Amino acid sequence: MWNASIRRWTPQLTATVGLLFLASCKHAADPSPPAIVLPTEQGPLEIDGHQPIDISKLLERHRSENGLPALAGGLVIGDTVVAIGATGERQAASENLVELGDKWHLGSVTKQMTSTLTAILIEQGVLTWETTVGDVFADVELAEEWSTVTVLDLTRQRGGVLEIDIASVLRSRAKAQKEFEESLPPKPSEERLQWVLDIGLKAPPDTRKFRYTNGNYIVLGAMLEKLTGESWETLMQTHLFQPLGLSSAGFGAPMGSDQPWGHLHAVSREPIGLVPGPFADNTPLIGPAGTVHMSLPDFARYARAQLDLARGESPLWSGESFPILFQHPNDRDNPYASGWVIEEKSTFTGKPLVHHNGSNGFWLAKIGLETERDMAFICATNYFARGQADRVCGTIFGELSNASNIEQLPTQ
Numbered sequence: 001m002w003n004a005s006i007r008r009w010t011p012q013l014t015a016t017v018g019l020l021f022l023a024s025c026k027h028a029a030d031p032s033p034p035a036i037v038l039p040t041e042q043g044p045l046e047i048d049g050h051q052p053i054d055i056s057k058l059l060e061r062h063r064s065e066n067g068l069p070a071l072a073g074g075l076v077i078g079d080t081v082v083a084i085g086a087t088g089e090r091q092a093a094s095e096n097l098v099e100l101g102d103k104w105h106l107g108s109v110t111k112q113m114t115s116t117l118t119a120i121l122i123e124q125g126v127l128t129w130e131t132t133v134g135d136v137f138a139d140v141e142l143a144e145e146w147s148t149v150t151v152l153d154l155t156r157q158r159g160g161v162l163e164i165d166i167a168s169v170l171r172s173r174a175k176a177q178k179e180f181e182e183s184l185p186p187k188p189s190e191e192r193l194q195w196v197l198d199i200g201l202k203a204p205p206d207t208r209k210f211r212y213t214n215g216n217y218i219v220l221g222a223m224l225e226k227l228t229g230e231s232w233e234t235l236m237q238t239h240l241f242q243p244l245g246l247s248s249a250g251f252g253a254p255m256g257s258d259q260p261w262g263h264l265h266a267v268s269r270e271p272i273g274l275v276p277g278p279f280a281d282n283t284p285l286i287g288p289a290g291t292v293h294m295s296l297p298d299f300a301r302y303a304r305a306q307l308d309l310a311r312g313e314s315p316l317w318s319g320e321s322f323p324i325l326f327q328h329p330n331d332r333d334n335p336y337a338s339g340w341v342i343e344e345k346s347t348f349t350g351k352p353l354v355h356h357n358g359s360n361g362f363w364l365a366k367i368g369l370e371t372e373r374d375m376a377f378i379c380a381t382n383y384f385a386r387g388q389a390d391r392v393c394g395t396i397f398g399e400l401s402n403a404s405n406i407e408q409l410p411t412q
Helices: 011-016 056-066 109-121 143-150 151-155 165-182 188-200 215-228 234-244 282-292 298-310 385-399
Strands: 072-079 080-088 103-105 292-295 341-343 352-356 362-368 375-381
Touching: 056 072, 056 080, 056 385, 072 298, 072 385, 080 298, 080 375, 080 385, 103 298, 103 375, 109 234, 109 282, 109 298, 109 352, 109 362, 143 292, 151 215, 151 282, 165 188, 165 282, 165 362, 188 234, 215 234, 215 282, 234 282, 292 298, 292 375, 298 362, 298 375, 352 385, 362 385
Parallel strands: none
Antiparallel strands: 072 080, 072 375, 103 292, 341 352, 352 362, 362 375
16 A cells, blocks of 8 residues: 655655555565655646646547547546546537546436535534434434334435335426526426425335435435525535635536536437536436536545545545545445445455446436545546446556656546
8 A cells, every 4th residue: 555645745846756655455464665756757737736647648648449428537646646647529420629627427426415514514413324314304204114214314325215206207307497598597406395295205115225215315305405494505515615715516416518418329420419417417306416527626626525424534524424424324335425336345446446437328427535645536428328437537547546656647
């Protein structure tokens, strides 16, 4: 493992021998592991005072081999974005090339963001991990079983809330499209509350076992809204995005021809780009489960913040609520924490990995943390490719993780 971190790099260290060494299983007995020398070549842009290594050529190899319109990714070690890159087209066959500042839809990576928001509000005394659905909706006649379903059950996908039904999705998308066309301010929080009360909590929870659904997080989002009087979108901006400086973060499909578009799968032809708008994303109703977008540098900053939280070293947030985000019930078959999958040995990196992916069916994003080595990986593409994109991102994680030192990071 990396036996010393480089958490406090400064730009002057770019050509200096780092304090980071590799002691992987293969070389664990080596008494003198190689020192890391950061390259002197400038990368594609400066991020927080550091010039990352450009891995766009590495990404291009994977993009072209797998028929993805665009692909982006990066590596964070400690406080530093060590490597980053983006390649391909914003819209398939358009010659409209992506740039590093472009925004990417993160899908269900949003779930861990909502869980983090929940922990922040817990530390502020708004609620606890043991607050129940029945506690928050005490003014509503609910089945008695909801009085035992806790906030922690919901974040761990053990709340028993069923998946959102297709009819609700279609109604919500139609409503959002009308608001979009008429330039009306959307009010997804009102729609969330209505869904929760009319459908989501209409029947008792059917199970307390693991079941991955967007519904658990819709209910959680509605609970946070009811407790604070603020929309989930406002809470996210105020308590998560702004403190982290994620100025590009927003909700729904990134807007405009100067941004990547999500793509539908098409047989025997190029993927089909989706014009940005309500029908280019999941319904705003499921916001707390999967509608966040942001730029690649901001995604890297977010990954760095999660790495800090997972290691108990966050400069922003502390308290007993945060370690719980990365803990799961003793369930070997479903090691799911609060928006994170916990693997003792990743099939991609061969090492312990905390990770999650996200897709609305048109995009794919993936984040991974190797907490012992103080490393984080990010990857995003504007084409789900029927699951193939997730495997591509996992392969990239493995290549970055298994580089013997920073000088040998794959850039081709």
